[in-house]
Amino acid sequence: xxxxxxxxxxxxxxxxxxxxxxxxxxxxxxxxxxxxxxxxxxxxxxxxxxxxxxxxxxxxxxxxxxxxxxxxxxxxxxxxxxxxxxxxxxxxxxxxxxxxxxxxxxxxxxxxxxxxxxxxxxxxxxxxxxxxxxxxxxxxxxxxxxxxxxxxxxxxxxxxxxxxxxxxxxxxxxxxxxxxxxxxxxxxxxxxxxxxxxxxxxxxxxxxxxxxxxxxxxx
Amino acid sequence: xxxxxxxxxxxxxxxxxxxxxxxxxxxxxxxxxxxxxxxxxxxxxxxxxxxxxxxxxxxxxxxxxxxxxxxxxxxxxxxxxxxxxxxxxxxxxxxxxxxxxxxxxxxxxxxxxxxxxxxxxxxxxxxxxxxxxxxxxxxxxxxxxxxxxxxxxxxxxxxxxxxxxxxxxxxxxxxxxxxxxxxxxxxxxxxxxxxxxxxxxxxxxxxxxxxxxxxxxxx
DNA sequence: ACCTGAACACCGTTCAAGT
DNA sequence: ACCTGAACACCGTTCAAGT
Numbered sequence: 001x002x003x004x005x006x007x008x009x010x011x012x013x014x015x016x017x018x019x020x021x022x023x024x025x026x027x028x029x030x031x032x033x034x035x036x037x038x039x040x041x042x043x044x045x046x047x048x049x050x051x052x053x054x055x056x057x058x059x060x061x062x063x064x065x066x067x068x069x070x071x072x073x074x075x076x077x078x079x080x081x082x083x084x085x086x087x088x089x090x091x092x093x094x095x096x097x098x099x100x101x102x103x104x105x106x107x108x109x110x111x112x113x114x115x116x117x118x119x120x121x122x123x124x125x126x127x128x129x130x131x132x133x134x135x136x137x138x139x140x141x142x143x144x145x146x147x148x149x150x151x152x153x154x155x156x157x158x159x160x161x162x163x164x165x166x167x168x169x170x171x172x173x174x175x176x177x178x179x180x181x182x183x184x185x186x187x188x189x190x191x192x193x194x195x196x197x198x199x200x201x202x203x204x205x206x207x208x209x210x211x212x213x214x215x216x217x218x219x
Numbered sequence: 220x221x222x223x224x225x226x227x228x229x230x231x232x233x234x235x236x237x238x239x240x241x242x243x244x245x246x247x248x249x250x251x252x253x254x255x256x257x258x259x260x261x262x263x264x265x266x267x268x269x270x271x272x273x274x275x276x277x278x279x280x281x282x283x284x285x286x287x288x289x290x291x292x293x294x295x296x297x298x299x300x301x302x303x304x305x306x307x308x309x310x311x312x313x314x315x316x317x318x319x320x321x322x323x324x325x326x327x328x329x330x331x332x333x334x335x336x337x338x339x340x341x342x343x344x345x346x347x348x349x350x351x352x353x354x355x356x357x358x359x360x361x362x363x364x365x366x367x368x369x370x371x372x373x374x375x376x377x378x379x380x381x382x383x384x385x386x387x388x389x390x391x392x393x394x395x396x397x398x399x400x401x402x403x404x405x406x407x408x409x410x411x412x413x414x415x416x417x418x419x420x421x422x423x424x425x426x427x428x429x430x431x432x433x434x435x436x437x438x
Numbered sequence: 439a440c441c442t443g444a445a446c447a448c449c450g451t452t453c454a455a456g457t
Numbered sequence: 458a459c460c461t462g463a464a465c466a467c468c469g470t471t472c473a474a475g476t
Contacts (some may be wrong), residue, residue: 048459049462052450131403145420150372152372154372181313203364204368235440235441269469270472
């Protein structure tokens with residue numbers, strides 16, 4: 001009808017680009033899990049053959065790195081008027097929130113190497129926060145490893161408690177509360193229920209940030 | 220030749236059992252990575268069709284749980300004459316050593332649910348150690364989450380530093396030491412080199428165990 | 439009881455061909 | 458420039474059939 005370069009096809013979709021592809025991939029991962037993301041399925045979710053995606057990414061690995069970049073955007077180091085140590089804590093809290101929001105995709109964070117430019121820029125900003133807190137390079141390395149280790153490890157564990165994993169051996173969760181066979185596991189499991197995870201995570205953060213406060217003086 | 224029930228086939232292999240299958244699977248994972256383990260390949264490494272494995276495991280998930288059990292055997296909670304807090308620390312140090320020894324298989328630990336009987340028994344013994352240290356159920360839950368979180372998270376990060384991951388985007392590691400573009404990343408990366416990882420891990424453990432010592436008195 | 443062979447419904451990736 | 462179709466070499470899993 002019109003004079004412009006509209007496609008004649010009925011469902012004229014927007015042209016693909018890396019960002020839109022990665023966003024759709026993240027949605028699929030959120031819904032169906034990381035293992036079930038396939039190039040073919042992703043293509044058809046975008047109204048295209050799977051093979052078309054290879055024009056935008058060199059392979060599935062590069063696509064997953066783009067999804068990881070979306071996660072990093074959701075945990076951008078906070079800038080603001082709060083004391084830097086507060087902003088540092090907020091940033092790592094945001095990391096845990098990303099794990100809760102994207103339990104399947106979160107595995108990309110500890111699993112894929114940070115080779116993207118966006119990832120290196122993310123690191124650079126995060127380390128800027130450590131520096132504002134008063135860390136020199138060595139202290140940054142140490143506290144970064146402790147904080148990032150605890151946050152990703154604890155978040156992975158939370159993902160395990162919150163979600164179901166279907167293909168496990170037939171032993172059932174009831175065993176967790178079989179005080180006859182596993183008295184200690186049963187007693188401790190009570191304190192690891194979902195509604196207590198906020199407090200437990202806060203306990204670990206308090207512990208690490210107390211040490212950070214002791215060993216540094218803000219610039 | 221002999222009178223017993225020897226097979227007539229030339230390469231009479233030992234009969235399959237779950238443990239031997241899982242051990243071979245772990246070897247294959249160590250050599251070629253978790254993603255490349257397939258039932259067919261595992262079968263042929265055992266001199267059998269892949270489909271034969273389904274007589275011993277209900278599916279690949281159950282097989283992976285059996286591999287996880289092999290890892291747990293390598294980090295068995297220490298029993299001995301040392302103070303319990305020392306044995307607790309040794310147990311988590313052993314966890315890191317497992318990550319270094321089995322960098323690909325280690326991902327099973329934070330990724331698969333502990334539904335096996337062997338895994339629940341492992342937990343029970345580990346929590347026994349927390350109890351010996353003087354933790355009540357709530358303290359066990361808190362320090363278990365902090366310790367296990369830090370150890371698995373930091374170990375995953377170490378695996379990333381130590382090993383290569385082939386299918387990433389073309390950005391190269393040289394960028395880590397490009398002080399023009401990433402000054403903080405470059406400065407901190409110096410302190411995260413492989414030969415310093417022992418000390419950094421020890422720093423985190425010291426931090427957590429100091430708090431554990433403060434908040435408990437051994438029974 | 440234990441294993442095989444064929445089959446089904448999928449994968450990632452390459453590549454010539456289309457428009 | 459961007460996408461398609463067919464092809465290649467794989468997957469996990471099921472199931473009837475063999476021994």
